[in-house]
Amino acid sequence: MIDSIGSRLQRLARPGSGWRAASPAGRGVRRRVVPLLLMVLLCPELADAAPGAVETSAAAWWVWPLALFVVCFFLGIIAVPAGVGGGVLFVPLVSGFFPFHLDYVRGAGLLVALSSALAAGPSLLRSGLANMRVALPLALIASCSSMFGALLGLALPDSVVRIALGIAILGIVAVMLLARKSEYPEVPSSDRLALALGMNGVFVDGASGQQVAWRMHRTPQGLALFLFIGVLAGMFGLGAGWANVPALNLVMGAPLKVAAGSSSFILSLVDSSAAWVYLNNGAVLPVIAAPSVIGMMLGAKIGARLLHVLKASVIRRLVIVMLLFAGGRALMVGLGIGI
Protein backbone atom coordinates (compact mmCIF):
# COMPACT_ATOMS: atom_id res chain seq x y z
CA MET A 1 0.00 0.00 0.00
CA ILE A 2 2.84 2.37 0.87
CA ASP A 3 4.48 1.53 -2.45
CA SER A 4 1.30 2.30 -4.43
CA ILE A 5 0.80 5.59 -2.59
CA GLY A 6 4.40 6.51 -3.16
CA SER A 7 4.20 5.55 -6.83
CA ARG A 8 1.02 7.54 -7.27
CA LEU A 9 2.59 10.59 -5.69
CA GLN A 10 5.68 10.14 -7.77
CA ARG A 11 3.57 10.06 -10.95
CA LEU A 12 1.78 13.22 -9.86
CA ALA A 13 5.09 14.91 -9.13
CA ARG A 14 7.22 13.73 -12.02
CA PRO A 15 10.64 15.32 -12.46
CA GLY A 16 10.20 18.56 -14.32
CA SER A 17 6.53 18.60 -13.55
CA GLY A 18 6.70 18.65 -9.77
CA TRP A 19 6.30 21.55 -7.45
CA ARG A 20 8.35 23.89 -9.58
CA ALA A 21 6.71 23.52 -12.98
CA ALA A 22 3.25 24.51 -14.03
CA SER A 23 2.42 21.10 -15.45
CA PRO A 24 -0.93 19.50 -14.65
CA ALA A 25 0.79 16.80 -12.59
CA GLY A 26 2.64 19.30 -10.41
CA ARG A 27 -0.42 21.47 -10.03
CA GLY A 28 -2.33 18.35 -9.03
CA VAL A 29 -0.03 17.74 -6.10
CA ARG A 30 -0.13 21.37 -5.02
CA ARG A 31 -3.92 21.45 -5.37
CA ARG A 32 -4.33 18.45 -3.12
CA VAL A 33 -1.65 18.59 -0.50
CA VAL A 34 -1.03 22.28 0.13
CA PRO A 35 -4.66 23.30 0.69
CA LEU A 36 -5.17 20.33 2.97
CA LEU A 37 -2.26 21.40 5.10
CA LEU A 38 -3.36 25.03 5.10
CA MET A 39 -6.89 23.98 5.99
CA VAL A 40 -5.62 22.07 8.96
CA LEU A 41 -3.59 25.05 10.09
CA LEU A 42 -6.15 27.77 9.53
CA CYS A 43 -9.44 26.01 10.24
CA PRO A 44 -11.24 28.18 12.79
CA GLU A 45 -12.64 25.13 14.59
CA LEU A 46 -9.10 24.03 15.27
CA ALA A 47 -8.37 27.40 16.83
CA ASP A 48 -10.76 26.38 19.61
CA ALA A 49 -9.00 23.10 20.11
CA ALA A 50 -6.71 24.40 22.82
CA PRO A 51 -6.70 22.34 25.98
CA GLY A 52 -9.69 23.28 28.08
CA ALA A 53 -12.09 23.44 25.18
CA VAL A 54 -12.00 19.70 24.84
CA GLU A 55 -14.66 19.09 27.49
CA THR A 56 -17.29 20.64 25.24
CA SER A 57 -16.25 18.63 22.17
CA ALA A 58 -18.86 16.14 21.06
CA ALA A 59 -16.54 14.37 18.61
CA ALA A 60 -16.01 10.63 19.07
CA TRP A 61 -12.78 9.80 20.89
CA TRP A 62 -11.09 8.47 17.75
CA VAL A 63 -11.54 11.61 15.63
CA TRP A 64 -8.59 13.56 17.01
CA PRO A 65 -6.15 10.59 17.02
CA LEU A 66 -7.14 9.83 13.43
CA ALA A 67 -6.62 13.45 12.47
CA LEU A 68 -3.28 13.32 14.25
CA PHE A 69 -2.26 10.26 12.24
CA VAL A 70 -3.18 11.99 8.97
CA VAL A 71 -1.37 15.20 9.88
CA CYS A 72 1.73 13.28 10.98
CA PHE A 73 1.63 11.30 7.75
CA PHE A 74 1.81 14.52 5.73
CA LEU A 75 4.41 15.99 8.07
CA GLY A 76 6.51 12.88 7.49
CA ILE A 77 6.24 13.36 3.73
CA ILE A 78 7.42 16.95 3.78
CA ALA A 79 9.95 16.64 6.61
CA VAL A 80 12.40 14.63 4.52
CA PRO A 81 12.57 16.96 1.49
CA ALA A 82 12.56 20.00 3.78
CA GLY A 83 15.52 18.60 5.69
CA VAL A 84 13.90 19.00 9.07
CA GLY A 85 13.18 16.40 11.68
CA GLY A 86 9.73 15.30 12.70
CA GLY A 87 9.89 16.79 16.17
CA VAL A 88 10.44 20.38 15.14
CA LEU A 89 7.27 20.29 13.03
CA PHE A 90 5.24 18.06 15.29
CA VAL A 91 5.33 19.88 18.63
CA PRO A 92 4.41 23.41 17.53
CA LEU A 93 1.74 22.27 15.10
CA VAL A 94 0.08 19.67 17.28
CA SER A 95 0.25 21.78 20.44
CA GLY A 96 -1.29 24.69 18.58
CA PHE A 97 -4.10 22.95 16.78
CA PHE A 98 -5.03 19.82 18.72
CA PRO A 99 -6.76 19.64 22.11
CA PHE A 100 -3.94 17.65 23.75
CA HIS A 101 -2.06 19.04 26.72
CA LEU A 102 1.46 20.18 26.00
CA ASP A 103 2.90 17.48 28.30
CA TYR A 104 1.69 14.67 26.01
CA VAL A 105 2.55 16.55 22.84
CA ARG A 106 6.14 16.96 23.99
CA GLY A 107 6.37 13.34 25.07
CA ALA A 108 5.04 12.24 21.70
CA GLY A 109 7.31 14.73 19.92
CA LEU A 110 10.38 13.14 21.44
CA LEU A 111 9.19 9.71 20.38
CA VAL A 112 8.48 10.93 16.86
CA ALA A 113 11.97 12.40 16.56
CA LEU A 114 13.48 9.31 18.18
CA SER A 115 11.71 6.94 15.80
CA SER A 116 12.90 8.90 12.78
CA ALA A 117 16.45 8.84 14.11
CA LEU A 118 16.26 5.11 14.83
CA ALA A 119 14.94 4.43 11.34
CA ALA A 120 17.75 6.37 9.66
CA GLY A 121 20.53 5.53 12.11
CA PRO A 122 21.63 2.08 10.95
CA SER A 123 22.14 3.07 7.30
CA LEU A 124 23.92 6.28 8.27
CA LEU A 125 26.30 4.37 10.53
CA ARG A 126 27.01 1.73 7.92
CA SER A 127 27.74 4.33 5.25
CA GLY A 128 30.06 6.30 7.53
CA LEU A 129 27.95 9.44 7.33
CA ALA A 130 27.26 9.07 11.05
CA ASN A 131 30.49 8.99 12.99
CA MET A 132 30.49 7.51 16.48
CA ARG A 133 33.70 9.22 17.55
CA VAL A 134 32.05 12.57 16.84
CA ALA A 135 28.63 11.70 18.16
CA LEU A 136 29.27 9.80 21.39
CA PRO A 137 30.93 12.55 23.44
CA LEU A 138 28.42 15.14 22.28
CA ALA A 139 25.46 12.80 22.83
CA LEU A 140 26.61 12.03 26.36
CA ILE A 141 26.63 15.72 27.28
CA ALA A 142 23.34 16.45 25.53
CA SER A 143 21.51 13.43 26.93
CA CYS A 144 22.38 14.48 30.49
CA SER A 145 21.12 18.00 29.86
CA SER A 146 18.02 16.75 28.02
CA MET A 147 16.88 15.03 31.21
CA PHE A 148 17.23 18.34 33.03
CA GLY A 149 15.33 20.04 30.21
CA ALA A 150 12.53 17.48 30.43
CA LEU A 151 12.24 17.98 34.20
CA LEU A 152 12.22 21.74 33.77
CA GLY A 153 9.57 21.52 31.08
CA LEU A 154 7.32 19.32 33.21
CA ALA A 155 7.75 21.51 36.28
CA LEU A 156 7.10 24.90 34.67
CA PRO A 157 3.58 26.26 34.18
CA ASP A 158 2.04 25.53 30.81
CA SER A 159 1.86 29.19 29.79
CA VAL A 160 5.56 29.72 30.47
CA VAL A 161 6.50 26.68 28.39
CA ARG A 162 4.27 27.84 25.53
CA ILE A 163 5.84 31.28 25.50
CA ALA A 164 9.30 29.74 25.58
CA LEU A 165 8.29 27.27 22.86
CA GLY A 166 6.98 30.09 20.69
CA ILE A 167 10.24 31.99 21.08
CA ALA A 168 12.24 28.81 20.40
CA ILE A 169 10.26 28.04 17.24
CA LEU A 170 10.72 31.57 15.93
CA GLY A 171 14.41 31.20 16.72
CA ILE A 172 14.48 27.97 14.75
CA VAL A 173 12.92 29.78 11.80
CA ALA A 174 15.67 32.38 12.07
CA VAL A 175 18.31 29.65 12.09
CA MET A 176 16.72 28.01 9.05
CA LEU A 177 16.63 31.33 7.19
CA LEU A 178 19.99 32.72 8.18
CA ALA A 179 22.35 29.83 8.86
CA ARG A 180 24.75 29.17 6.06
CA LYS A 181 25.73 25.65 5.23
CA SER A 182 29.24 24.72 4.44
CA GLU A 183 29.60 21.47 2.58
CA TYR A 184 33.28 21.11 3.43
CA PRO A 185 34.30 23.62 6.11
CA GLU A 186 37.89 24.64 6.26
CA VAL A 187 39.49 23.38 9.46
CA PRO A 188 43.11 24.57 9.67
CA SER A 189 43.90 22.24 12.54
CA SER A 190 42.15 20.16 15.16
CA ASP A 191 42.18 21.25 18.77
CA ARG A 192 43.68 18.95 21.41
CA LEU A 193 40.34 17.60 22.54
CA ALA A 194 39.28 16.75 18.99
CA LEU A 195 42.60 14.96 18.50
CA ALA A 196 42.22 13.05 21.75
CA LEU A 197 38.70 11.98 20.81
CA GLY A 198 39.74 11.10 17.28
CA MET A 199 37.19 13.42 15.69
CA ASN A 200 38.34 12.94 12.14
CA GLY A 201 37.77 10.52 9.33
CA VAL A 202 37.26 9.89 5.66
CA PHE A 203 33.95 9.46 3.93
CA VAL A 204 33.00 8.76 0.35
CA ASP A 205 30.76 11.45 -1.10
CA GLY A 206 27.97 9.53 -2.81
CA ALA A 207 27.35 12.35 -5.30
CA SER A 208 30.92 12.76 -6.57
CA GLY A 209 32.43 9.44 -5.55
CA GLN A 210 35.29 11.37 -3.99
CA GLN A 211 36.99 10.39 -0.77
CA VAL A 212 36.83 13.33 1.60
CA ALA A 213 39.18 13.55 4.58
CA TRP A 214 37.89 15.74 7.36
CA ARG A 215 38.71 16.88 10.88
CA MET A 216 37.07 19.04 13.48
CA HIS A 217 37.89 21.89 15.84
CA ARG A 218 36.36 24.10 18.55
CA THR A 219 35.43 20.99 20.53
CA PRO A 220 34.99 22.75 23.92
CA GLN A 221 32.64 25.27 22.33
CA GLY A 222 30.78 22.42 20.65
CA LEU A 223 30.37 20.55 23.93
CA ALA A 224 28.99 23.71 25.57
CA LEU A 225 26.56 24.17 22.70
CA PHE A 226 25.33 20.61 22.95
CA LEU A 227 24.75 21.08 26.66
CA PHE A 228 22.35 23.87 25.76
CA ILE A 229 20.82 21.96 22.83
CA GLY A 230 20.03 19.03 25.12
CA VAL A 231 18.07 21.29 27.47
CA LEU A 232 15.98 22.62 24.58
CA ALA A 233 15.34 19.15 23.21
CA GLY A 234 14.15 17.82 26.55
CA MET A 235 12.14 20.86 27.50
CA PHE A 236 10.21 21.25 24.27
CA GLY A 237 10.13 17.69 22.96
CA LEU A 238 11.91 18.81 19.81
CA GLY A 239 14.34 16.66 17.94
CA ALA A 240 17.15 19.26 17.97
CA GLY A 241 18.49 18.27 14.56
CA TRP A 242 17.92 21.89 13.54
CA ALA A 243 20.58 22.85 16.11
CA ASN A 244 22.85 19.81 15.93
CA VAL A 245 23.66 20.21 12.25
CA PRO A 246 24.71 23.89 12.37
CA ALA A 247 26.66 23.23 15.57
CA LEU A 248 28.55 20.32 14.02
CA ASN A 249 28.95 21.92 10.61
CA LEU A 250 29.49 25.61 11.20
CA VAL A 251 30.99 25.62 14.69
CA MET A 252 32.96 22.37 14.83
CA GLY A 253 33.78 22.06 11.13
CA ALA A 254 32.29 18.69 10.24
CA PRO A 255 31.36 18.21 6.57
CA LEU A 256 27.67 18.85 6.08
CA LYS A 257 26.79 15.22 5.32
CA VAL A 258 28.74 13.94 8.32
CA ALA A 259 27.06 16.60 10.46
CA ALA A 260 23.60 15.55 9.30
CA GLY A 261 24.35 11.85 9.73
CA SER A 262 25.95 12.22 13.13
CA SER A 263 23.11 14.50 14.24
CA SER A 264 20.67 11.65 13.68
CA PHE A 265 22.79 9.34 15.81
CA ILE A 266 23.07 11.95 18.56
CA LEU A 267 19.29 12.41 18.48
CA SER A 268 18.68 8.73 19.09
CA LEU A 269 20.53 8.97 22.39
CA VAL A 270 19.43 12.44 23.51
CA ASP A 271 15.74 11.90 22.80
CA SER A 272 15.82 8.47 24.46
CA SER A 273 16.96 10.01 27.73
CA ALA A 274 14.37 12.76 27.67
CA ALA A 275 11.60 10.41 26.52
CA TRP A 276 12.13 8.23 29.60
CA VAL A 277 11.54 11.23 31.87
CA TYR A 278 8.25 11.95 30.12
CA LEU A 279 7.27 8.27 30.19
CA ASN A 280 8.03 7.87 33.89
CA ASN A 281 6.05 10.98 34.74
CA GLY A 282 2.88 9.95 32.94
CA ALA A 283 3.43 12.38 30.06
CA VAL A 284 3.19 9.79 27.30
CA LEU A 285 -0.34 8.91 26.22
CA PRO A 286 -0.46 5.96 23.81
CA VAL A 287 -3.49 7.38 21.99
CA ILE A 288 -1.33 10.38 21.04
CA ALA A 289 2.14 8.84 20.80
CA ALA A 290 1.32 5.77 18.72
CA PRO A 291 -0.56 7.39 15.79
CA SER A 292 2.06 10.16 15.75
CA VAL A 293 4.99 7.76 15.47
CA ILE A 294 3.27 5.46 13.00
CA GLY A 295 1.95 8.29 10.80
CA MET A 296 5.28 10.09 10.73
CA MET A 297 7.27 6.98 9.87
CA LEU A 298 4.89 5.97 7.07
CA GLY A 299 5.00 9.50 5.69
CA ALA A 300 8.79 9.68 5.93
CA LYS A 301 9.08 6.46 3.92
CA ILE A 302 7.14 8.12 1.11
CA GLY A 303 8.95 11.43 1.60
CA ALA A 304 12.28 9.67 1.10
CA ARG A 305 11.06 8.35 -2.25
CA LEU A 306 9.96 11.83 -3.26
CA LEU A 307 13.28 13.39 -2.27
CA HIS A 308 14.46 13.37 -5.84
CA VAL A 309 11.31 14.77 -7.40
CA LEU A 310 10.08 17.43 -5.00
CA LYS A 311 11.90 20.72 -5.05
CA ALA A 312 13.37 20.94 -1.55
CA SER A 313 13.45 24.73 -1.52
CA VAL A 314 9.68 24.97 -2.09
CA ILE A 315 8.95 22.47 0.66
CA ARG A 316 11.39 24.27 2.93
CA ARG A 317 9.58 27.57 2.34
CA LEU A 318 6.27 25.89 3.16
CA VAL A 319 7.75 24.48 6.36
CA ILE A 320 9.12 27.89 7.37
CA VAL A 321 5.68 29.46 6.89
CA MET A 322 4.07 26.67 8.93
CA LEU A 323 6.61 27.11 11.72
CA LEU A 324 6.19 30.90 11.72
CA PHE A 325 2.46 30.48 12.12
CA ALA A 326 2.77 27.77 14.76
CA GLY A 327 5.44 29.65 16.72
CA GLY A 328 3.38 32.81 16.68
CA ARG A 329 0.35 30.90 17.80
CA ALA A 330 2.25 29.25 20.68
CA LEU A 331 3.37 32.70 21.84
CA MET A 332 -0.13 34.09 21.66
CA VAL A 333 -1.70 31.14 23.47
CA GLY A 334 0.99 31.36 26.15
CA LEU A 335 0.35 35.09 26.56
CA GLY A 336 -3.40 34.47 26.68
CA ILE A 337 -4.08 36.40 23.50
CA GLY A 338 -6.93 34.80 21.57
CA ILE A 339 -6.80 34.30 17.80
Added chain:
Amino acid sequence: MNTKGIEPEQIRYAEWLRWSGWLGLAVLVGAFGLYVSGVLPPVIPVEHLPQIWGLPSRELMQRHELEGGWSWIHSLGRGDMLNLLGIAILSGCSALPLLAVTDIYLRRGDRLFAALCLLQVAVLVLAASGLIAPGH
Protein backbone atom coordinates in the same frame (compact mmCIF):
# COMPACT_ATOMS: atom_id res chain seq x y z
CA MET B 1 25.68 -1.28 1.01
CA ASN B 2 29.45 -1.10 0.78
CA THR B 3 30.75 -0.96 4.34
CA LYS B 4 34.41 -1.24 3.41
CA GLY B 5 36.48 1.21 5.42
CA ILE B 6 33.78 1.68 8.06
CA GLU B 7 34.83 0.99 11.63
CA PRO B 8 33.58 -2.41 12.88
CA GLU B 9 31.92 -0.86 15.91
CA GLN B 10 29.72 1.22 13.63
CA ILE B 11 28.65 -1.88 11.72
CA ARG B 12 27.88 -3.76 14.90
CA TYR B 13 26.01 -0.82 16.43
CA ALA B 14 23.98 -0.38 13.25
CA GLU B 15 22.95 -4.04 13.23
CA TRP B 16 21.88 -4.09 16.85
CA LEU B 17 20.08 -0.78 16.52
CA ARG B 18 18.21 -1.94 13.45
CA TRP B 19 16.79 -5.00 15.15
CA SER B 20 15.98 -3.33 18.45
CA GLY B 21 14.32 -0.38 16.71
CA TRP B 22 12.15 -2.63 14.57
CA LEU B 23 11.22 -4.70 17.64
CA GLY B 24 10.05 -1.59 19.49
CA LEU B 25 8.04 -0.38 16.53
CA ALA B 26 6.45 -3.81 15.98
CA VAL B 27 5.41 -4.05 19.63
CA LEU B 28 4.01 -0.51 19.51
CA VAL B 29 1.99 -1.12 16.34
CA GLY B 30 0.67 -4.47 17.58
CA ALA B 31 -0.19 -3.12 21.01
CA PHE B 32 -1.93 -0.10 19.53
CA GLY B 33 -4.05 -2.37 17.36
CA LEU B 34 -5.09 -4.39 20.40
CA TYR B 35 -5.81 -1.17 22.30
CA VAL B 36 -8.01 0.64 19.78
CA SER B 37 -9.83 -2.54 18.77
CA GLY B 38 -10.82 -3.13 22.38
CA VAL B 39 -9.34 -6.64 22.48
CA LEU B 40 -7.44 -5.64 25.62
CA PRO B 41 -9.48 -3.44 27.96
CA PRO B 42 -7.62 -0.24 28.87
CA VAL B 43 -7.04 1.27 32.29
CA ILE B 44 -8.64 4.51 31.06
CA PRO B 45 -11.72 3.77 28.91
CA VAL B 46 -11.30 5.21 25.43
CA GLU B 47 -14.56 7.14 25.75
CA HIS B 48 -13.02 9.12 28.63
CA LEU B 49 -9.93 10.12 26.65
CA PRO B 50 -11.34 13.44 25.30
CA GLN B 51 -11.99 14.47 28.90
CA ILE B 52 -8.46 13.80 30.09
CA TRP B 53 -6.05 14.44 27.24
CA GLY B 54 -6.24 18.18 27.92
CA LEU B 55 -5.19 17.75 31.55
CA PRO B 56 -1.61 18.15 32.76
CA SER B 57 0.06 14.78 33.24
CA ARG B 58 0.28 15.19 37.00
CA GLU B 59 -3.45 15.85 37.27
CA LEU B 60 -4.29 12.89 35.04
CA MET B 61 -2.23 10.58 37.19
CA GLN B 62 -3.89 11.85 40.36
CA ARG B 63 -7.37 11.58 38.88
CA HIS B 64 -6.87 7.98 37.81
CA GLU B 65 -4.68 7.03 40.77
CA LEU B 66 -1.78 6.11 38.51
CA GLU B 67 1.71 5.80 39.87
CA GLY B 68 4.65 6.96 37.84
CA GLY B 69 7.80 5.09 36.98
CA TRP B 70 7.49 1.46 35.99
CA SER B 71 4.10 0.80 37.62
CA TRP B 72 2.61 0.20 34.15
CA ILE B 73 4.61 -3.03 33.90
CA HIS B 74 2.14 -4.69 36.26
CA SER B 75 -0.74 -3.88 33.90
CA LEU B 76 0.54 -5.24 30.59
CA GLY B 77 -2.75 -7.02 30.10
CA ARG B 78 -4.44 -3.63 29.67
CA GLY B 79 -4.50 -2.13 26.18
CA ASP B 80 -3.11 1.31 26.97
CA MET B 81 -0.38 0.01 29.28
CA LEU B 82 0.84 -2.55 26.73
CA ASN B 83 1.61 0.34 24.36
CA LEU B 84 4.03 1.67 26.93
CA LEU B 85 6.05 -1.54 26.50
CA GLY B 86 6.63 -0.67 22.83
CA ILE B 87 7.51 2.88 23.81
CA ALA B 88 9.90 1.64 26.49
CA ILE B 89 11.64 -0.63 23.98
CA LEU B 90 12.01 2.27 21.52
CA SER B 91 13.33 4.55 24.26
CA GLY B 92 15.78 1.96 25.51
CA CYS B 93 16.89 0.38 22.29
CA SER B 94 20.22 2.19 22.16
CA ALA B 95 21.47 0.55 25.36
CA LEU B 96 22.16 -2.90 23.92
CA PRO B 97 24.07 -1.60 20.87
CA LEU B 98 26.20 0.54 23.19
CA LEU B 99 27.08 -2.49 25.30
CA ALA B 100 27.74 -4.51 22.15
CA VAL B 101 30.34 -2.06 20.87
CA THR B 102 32.02 -1.57 24.28
CA ASP B 103 33.59 -4.97 23.76
CA ILE B 104 35.14 -3.85 20.45
CA TYR B 105 36.59 -0.72 22.02
CA LEU B 106 38.05 -2.66 24.95
CA ARG B 107 39.68 -5.27 22.72
CA ARG B 108 41.23 -2.45 20.73
CA GLY B 109 42.52 -0.84 23.92
CA ASP B 110 40.34 2.24 23.41
CA ARG B 111 39.35 2.62 27.04
CA LEU B 112 38.16 6.19 26.57
CA PHE B 113 35.39 5.26 24.16
CA ALA B 114 34.55 2.11 26.08
CA ALA B 115 34.04 4.37 29.10
CA LEU B 116 31.93 6.80 27.04
CA CYS B 117 29.68 3.94 25.94
CA LEU B 118 29.25 2.71 29.50
CA LEU B 119 28.59 6.23 30.76
CA GLN B 120 25.93 6.67 28.09
CA VAL B 121 24.32 3.40 29.14
CA ALA B 122 24.39 4.66 32.74
CA VAL B 123 22.63 7.86 31.67
CA LEU B 124 19.94 5.86 29.87
CA VAL B 125 19.50 3.59 32.90
CA LEU B 126 19.21 6.62 35.18
CA ALA B 127 16.64 8.18 32.87
CA ALA B 128 14.71 4.91 32.72
CA SER B 129 14.88 4.28 36.45
CA GLY B 130 12.03 6.59 37.33
CA LEU B 131 14.18 8.30 39.96
CA ILE B 132 14.08 11.55 38.05
CA ALA B 133 10.86 13.45 38.61
CA PRO B 134 9.93 17.11 38.74
CA GLY B 135 9.39 18.55 42.22
CA HIS B 136 5.84 19.02 43.45
